[in-house]
Amino acid sequence: MATVVSHQAITSQRPSSNFKASHFLKEPLNVPIKLRQKRFKIQATASQAPLLDPVLSPSKTIPQSYKKKSNEASLILIRHGESLWNEKNLFTGCVDVPLTEKGVAEAIQAGKRISNIPVDLIFTSSLIRAQMTAMLAMTQHRCKKVPIILHDESEKAQTWSHVFSEETRKQSIPVIAAWQLNERMYGELQGLNKEETAERYGTQQVHEWRRSYHIPPPKGESLEMCAERAVAYFEDNIQPELAFGNNVLIAAHGNSLRSIIMYLDKLTSQEVTSLELSTGLPLLYIFKDRKFMRRGSPVGPTEAGVYAYTKRLAQYRQKLDETLA
Numbered sequence: 001m002a003t004v005v006s007h008q009a010i011t012s013q014r015p016s017s018n019f020k021a022s023h024f025l026k027e028p029l030n031v032p033i034k035l036r037q038k039r040f041k042i043q044a045t046a047s048q049a050p051l052l053d054p055v056l057s058p059s060k061t062i063p064q065s066y067k068k069k070s071n072e073a074s075l076i077l078i079r080h081g082e083s084l085w086n087e088k089n090l091f092t093g094c095v096d097v098p099l100t101e102k103g104v105a106e107a108i109q110a111g112k113r114i115s116n117i118p119v120d121l122i123f124t125s126s127l128i129r130a131q132m133t134a135m136l137a138m139t140q141h142r143c144k145k146v147p148i149i150l151h152d153e154s155e156k157a158q159t160w161s162h163v164f165s166e167e168t169r170k171q172s173i174p175v176i177a178a179w180q181l182n183e184r185m186y187g188e189l190q191g192l193n194k195e196e197t198a199e200r201y202g203t204q205q206v207h208e209w210r211r212s213y214h215i216p217p218p219k220g221e222s223l224e225m226c227a228e229r230a231v232a233y234f235e236d237n238i239q240p241e242l243a244f245g246n247n248v249l250i251a252a253h254g255n256s257l258r259s260i261i262m263y264l265d266k267l268t269s270q271e272v273t274s275l276e277l278s279t280g281l282p283l284l285y286i287f288k289d290r291k292f293m294r295r296g297s298p299v300g301p302t303e304a305g306v307y308a309y310t311k312r313l314a315q316y317r318q319k320l321d322e323t324l325a
């Protein structure tokens with residue numbers, strides 16, 4: 001599988017975009033996401049102080065317990081481990097196939113590589129290969145917290161999955177499964193062999209379908225169309241968490257993550273065509289002062305990382321070392 005191609009992201013320091021900030025509170029794990037968001041939607045712009053929604057929140061100031069946790073947050077992106085259709089070299093898209101044994105091993109190895117990086121919230125797509133990757137990776141995390149997939153698809157799902165212990169909740173990490181993070185829908189290519197498809201339609205045409213920004217596969221999504229849902233979800237639901245100081249892990253797919261990295265690294269539609277993501281390779285970003293700084297891919301929990309730990313990450317790792325000593 002191709003490795004991550006290094007690329008020169010645009011270094012223009014565009015002012016951070018205005019974004020509606022809503023943050024997940026330290027509430028019971030299964031409080032519906034929309035309810036949590038509604039309660040504390042904060043309209044923040046570059047110049048104004050954040051305002052709480054007057055309808056939903058009587059107080060004009062942010063309650064002390066909702067003050068930012070930190071001015072810096074970690075964002076880890078992981079493309080799922082190898083799937084059974086990756087192994088067969090079939091176009092997968094939104095078909096829901098599981099990991100291979102190699103994909104399971106990749107997910108566990110990814111977990112070892114991120115085992116010293118804080119994770120407060122996990123977002124996955126609604127597809128099993130991404131969810132398996134997240135759960136397997138977290139078995140290796142040194143925080144030993146339990147990832148719990150939130151179920152609020154119905155009133156009953158929410159009440160039947162309630163956790164009745166504050167202490168247990170503190171030892172848990174909410175996992176939000178969002179279809180918006182699903183792999184791009186590959187249309188009439190789903191289930192076809194990639195090599196046979198290139199022989200039938202031509203290598204150039206298949207490369208355009210797979211890697212260009214604007215050109216969709218037959219009756220499928222272009223990367224641009226995938227970005228419209230994945231990046232919008234990231235801006236509305238994940239970026240506010242980072243702005244609040246929550247550390248986030250996203251386990252998703254080759255193309256939904258390419259669209260998000262295009263946003264994070266400010267890549268042009270030309271530059272993104274050379275971006276490839278390997279299965280199971282974690283990428284670390286630091287979110288600070290409303291900017292995303294790419295920090296490379298963490299290596300094992302012991303070797304000196306290929307990226308410089310920030311002071312906050314070094315302190316977190318030291319705390320883990322002391323706790324687990």
Ligand SMILES: O=C(O)[C@H](O)COP(=O)(O)O
Binds near residue numbers: 090092255
């Ligand atoms: O959907 C698929 O087939 C793979 O996850 C990604 O395929 P691609 O590398 O051809 O985009």
